[in-house]
Amino acid sequence: MQILKTVAELRAWSRSLRQSSQFAEAAVGLVPTMGALHEGHISLVRTAKTSCSAVAASIFVNPTQFGPNEDFSKYPRTWEADCDLLMKEGVDVLFAPPPEEVYRPGSATFVEVEGLSNRLDGKSRPGHFRGVATVVAKLLIAAEPGRAFFGQKDAAQVAVLRRMVADLDLPVELIVCPIVREPDGLAMCSRNRYLTQDQRRQALVLNRALKAVEAAVTTGERRSEALIQIAHSVFATEIAVEIDYIEVVNWQTLLPIEVATPGSLFAVAARIGNTRLIDNFLVP
Secondary structure, eight states, rough: OEOOOSSSHHHHHHHHTTTSSOTTOOOEEEEEEEEEEOHHHHHHHHHHHHOSSEEEEOOOOOOSOOOTTTTTTOOOHHHHHHHHHHHHHSEEEEEEOOOHHHHHOOOOOOOOOOTGSSSSSHHTTHHHHHHHHHHHHHHHHOOSSSEEEEEEGGGHHHHHHHHHHHHHHHOOOEEOOOOOOOOTTHHHGGGGGGHHHHHHHTTTHHHHHHHHHHHHHHTTOOOOOOOOHHHHHTTTOTEEEEEEEEEEEOOTOOOSBEEEEOTEEEEEEETTTTTTEEEEEOOO
């Protein structure tokens, strides 16, 4: 596994592959991450390996997507373990740039997807999706992949990035992979390691709420108001958990809808202590 630090190196590697006749159209697959890797990230790598001739992963804790009172300074950084995992999975290139390579001194250009960036997680975290869209655009421009891989857990992020790719006519296919869960149902997330033992137990209420709503949908309930109330009743069993949002939205626009139609998104976010977690499911 090569470890590359500069945009020039990453772009040269990608272009050399795409110019080789032995590689398929989707020669390069990109898996962007902030490190602190877990099985959710690895599932993206494995999916990329099955559909791309070569796979690049990135590790970059992006400062522009963190608010002033968020956890940038303490965000988990597990460099050696991350490298070991990626090497074992057969990743071809790890792109790990220093901050000044991504944001050059005097940099004044950002990418903002208006409207979408202020919904769901964007409403709770002003400026968050501007930072996400900017860094992902930079990674896509640097790596020039045929496909880029993201997890459904970050469903609002996926909606923002889909719109960005479409609006900017970026020649990349975004592949969305299923949520990977712990055996007890908690969605895998790098921030899970912040949780104490008691908080880890409390955090399971997110999955319980989703399961209760899924069960109601299965039996015919489609009214968003009723489904949201079911989730609220489950969250009420864990008084230490603070709800951020519970919403039923169109996955393309992230706007609330009155009836949960197939393909719409039921999404929740909550705080357990100082840790903010998200989860969701797609309505069948």
